[in-house]
Amino acid sequence: MSRMEVYSPEGLRMDGRRWNELRQFSCQTNTHPNASDGSSYVRQGNTVVLCLVKGPMDTNRATSTTRASADGPVLNINVSYPPFAGIERKKRSKNERRLSELSIVLERCFLKTIVLKNYARTVIEVNLTILSFDGGLLAACCNSITLALIDAGISLYDYVSAVSVGIYSETALLDLNSLEESDLSFVTVGVVGDSDKLNLIMCEDRLPLDKLERLINLGIQGCHQLRKLMNDTVKEVGVELLSKRQ
């Protein structure tokens, strides 16, 4: 084989997965109990994201000056992409357009998921740190925020789980790594709970419109699998907490 095949005729991808298989997923909550109100760690393949949530708190305690809103919380999402996250070291400026776009997308998504009326005139600060990057950035960030918000005890309507889906000629591929991401057009979808309701959808490439439905269907299936994995972890933590209380 002269070059890497994205999808072999036998139906295997570069890393040996089938079209509808997720990468190894692992997550933890409450990883930084002293530093934040809620924290989580999410690993999807070789993408590792840490999320620290502070809040809900008074607006004058927030690091950046924010004006309180009477309708709900102000959600500040900062994405930090340290220079060592990729394979090649590359320093990024703090206000890079792609990162601020990412935080705006996430902010919009979570303002639809947090029970707004409980948190009027407060600030919730979310700090994401990407420790290692191998594709599916938005998806991993979204999953880690969900877990960290749950850990912080902030009321949500349901989980938001996200995954990226790409298209290779006629086949839809689930949960792309960075090599696949650089070759294929892909879309990231985020689903609320185990419904079919999409809370997040982002596509930065060109996609044939007639294939979009197939992609989204596969994405929803992947999101439901991820939701189950996250829910299992949260339940385990909950059982452990309850056993300590007695």
Add this chain to the structure above:
Amino acid sequence: MALSPAERAYIYDSLVSPQVARTDSRKPTQFRPLKATCSFLPNSNGSSRISTVDGLECITSVKASVLRTNNIDELIQVDVDIQGQRDDSDLCVGISSVLSRALTSNMDRSKLRLTDKYSFQLFIDVVVLSIPVDFQTSSYTLYSLISLASMGCYLALRSTKLPLLVSTTNDKEVEEEPTFSDDWESCVDLIPNDSDALPTLMFVVGIVGNNVIADPSLEEQQVAESGMCIGYNKGNIAAPVQSVSLSTVDGRGFSEKALLRSFDLVRQMGSAVTNALDTIAAQNPGEVEAAF
């Protein structure tokens, strides 16, 4: 937490008395518990994570790349990023300049040299994950992070592994790009266990009157008259040594006696801290999950 004048006076008086009474009833030489792991980042040559009970946490990565240069000064680059602080803030610049002086002063550069023209360049990136929420409203300056970040760098450098060079080291006649062994099992440690050139560790101590306290907590930093940032290397005080202000209010100079005492304190702490960090570096979990 911002302290009231009464609280400040109480903490100051108990620290300045001959029998030092610290807010958390520690001995003057005692550290608070630290948690550390190393080599957990898959994309770095060496990495470490170290955190304190105040919620300060440093993640350090060491990445190596091959550079064609004769300039030995640019081989080690230190970069500090503190969450919520601009890259050109006093704190970031101050910490990275102290760290780069500490790490470049006692580094065995022959380990980095590949051939006559090519060398490894080491990028040491320190990320401080979160700082206390009351940093803006309180009087501490967080220069005590130097101590934590320096321990993180030490641990990351101790766990750094470089690929084995298979091409010749002499390229005076034929210009040849260095080639490396494909087998990661045969990698070499940047700092072997029997090496003499260990990175310099920096310690920040608080000075209150004639008393010197190790690892000042955030409350103690607010009342400290001054702070010293002292390097330690293999049983001795090493460069750089400089005074840092731990608090933005009530700063004062310090006596000669306090300076000598702080040197003694660092000598005393240094060996214990080095041993502890070396034990962690030897364990080498090598898995991301193990670090969290």
